[in-house]
Amino acid sequence: MSAGVAFWGSYFVSNSQVGAVPVEISVLLGRSxxxxxxxxxxxxxxxxxxxAHEHDEVWILANNHPVARGEIQIFEEKISIVVTRPANVYDFMAIGN
Structure with a gap:
């Protein structure tokens, strides 16, 4: 199998096909x-x-699955998130328990 091609079930999928799949990104500030x-x-x-508190890390979710932690940043009146580290799924599952 050549680089950039993966076998998925009975189909061959190229990186360009996978790269075109939309992923919804959301940010979890806290819970109540x-x-x-x-x-x-x-x-x-x-x-x-x-x-949560003002300077706590937020959870970055991809299709509602935790993928990273981040910090809120405001730049030119726009809110953005700076990725700080990969998510620990077990920490995410423990929230609220």
């Missing part, structure tokens, strides 16, 4: 557990407290 009654009473201006 609230009673449903409190959630239903919330309206505009309600504040949801999170289990």
């Amino acid at each position: 557990v609230l009673p449903m009654a409190q959630l239903l009473r919330m309206g505009r201006g309600a504040v949801i407290p999170l289990d």
Whole structure:
């Protein structure tokens, strides 16, 4: 098999084909557990407290799977995330337990 080609089931898949697959990236700032009654009473201006602090690392998710940790950065009024290290899936699963 040549470089840049992978065997997947009964198909040969090239790196260019895999590279074209869209991946949704999301960032998890923190979590909160609230009673449903409190959630239903919330309206505009309600504040949801999170289990995170200002300088904590955030979780970077690819298709809802943890892939890295990062830090929030604001540059020219745009929010971005700087990747700091790979994700430890076991740490992610332990959140909230």
